[in-house]
Amino acid sequence: MTPKGNRVRVKAMYPPGHVRAPFYLRGKTGEVERILGRFRSPEQLAYGLPAPEKTLYRVRFTMAELWGDAAENPADTVDAEIYDHWLEEA
Amino acid sequence: MPHDHHDHDHLSPSGHPYRQDNDAPLTYFQRMEIAVRELLIEKGHLTPAEIATQIDTMDARSPANGAAVVARAWTDPAFKARLMENAGDATREMGFDIGPLHLVAVENTADIHNMIVCTLCSCYPRNLLGLPPDWYKTRAYRSRAVREPRAVLREFGLELPETTRIRVHDSTADMRYIVLPARPPGTEDITEAALAKLVTRDSMIGTGLPLAPENT
Structure with a gap:
């Protein structure tokens, strides 16, 4: 489990089907804002498959990280809930 | 004549165009919903009355529930602390039946x-606030809120200084969010019930601010 405050990157993977990691965050680096607990993975639940519990994080990204020079205000942020299996240490 | 429609052949006596009847065949998922519902009833898992009751329960939920929660947080610091710690439990403590909702409150401050937003679909704290507004589900709002929130807020009439940090929350998975707006100035002497009337739906989504007391 990655502690709060750690830098993490959303894996730049592109599997087909029902996933809950938005495309615009793939490959982007942010900071763990809080750990939300363990939830049954919606990526399996969506298909009625056995769904293991996975740790869910809230990760905070800066607009500068997401949109580069096109950011309206680079210090504004986006927080998103990302499952453990989508994250790697950055 | 209050309306200036040009094609008067298709106007109702009220001056509005007739709305087309919805005579198209059912879609795949509409047929699927009916089939599953009828099977659940036929096999005795649910009754039609239970389904109607559940629809009534959902329709009875409204932004007024969230407004009551916000007003309580404005007037009771211990409740506010519990709300920030676990908004779902704090809301249940007030007696709202929100089912298994996992709610997170995020607080607006001076800075x-x-x-x-829910960029992936239309996640919204329905069990507390009822159904989301139609614009919340549009591709325009969902895609622009994370890309240019300041431009979106400007269209809602909210111009924030560059020194205010905007935090967009994308409801991508299991949590749902409610904004705890800042208590408007000049409301020190009004009751919790009167405060709740200042809390708009949009102020709990973050696309608006609470009303000023003189506007109520």
């Missing part, structure tokens, strides 16, 4: 403005 921080929060705004909620």
Whole structure:
């Protein structure tokens, strides 16, 4: 489990089907804002498959990280809930 | 004549165009929903009355529930602390039946403005606030809120200084969000019930601010 405050990157993977990691965050680096607990993975639940519990994080990204020079205000942020299996240490 | 439609052949006596009847065949998922519902009833898992009751329960939920929660947080610091710690439990403590909802409250301050979106679909704290507004589900709002929140807020009539940090919250998985707006100035002497009337739906999504007391 990655502690709060750690830098993490959303894996730049592109599997087909029902996933809950938005495309615009793939490959982007942010900071763990809080750990939300363990939830049954919606990526399996969506298909009625056995769904293991996975740790869910809230990760905070800066607009500068997401949109580069096109950011309206680079210090504004986006927080998103990302499952453990989508994250790697950055 | 209050309306200036040109094709008067298709106007109702009220001056509005007739709305087309919805005579198209059912879609795949509409047929699927009916089939599953009829099977659940036929096999005795649910009754039609239970389904109607559940629909009534959902329709009875409204932004007034969230407004009551916000007003309580404005007037009771211990409740506010519990709300920030676990908004779902704090809301249940007030007696709202929100089912299994996992709710997170995010607080607006002098320096921080929060705004909620679901870029992937239309996640919204329905069990507390009822159904989301139609614009919340549009591709335009969902895609622009994370890309240019300041431009979106400007269209809602909210111009924030560059020094205010905007925090957009994308409801991508299991949590749902409610903004705890800042208590408007000049409301020190009004009751919790009167405060709740200042709390708009949009102020709990973050696309608006609470009303000023003179506007109520």
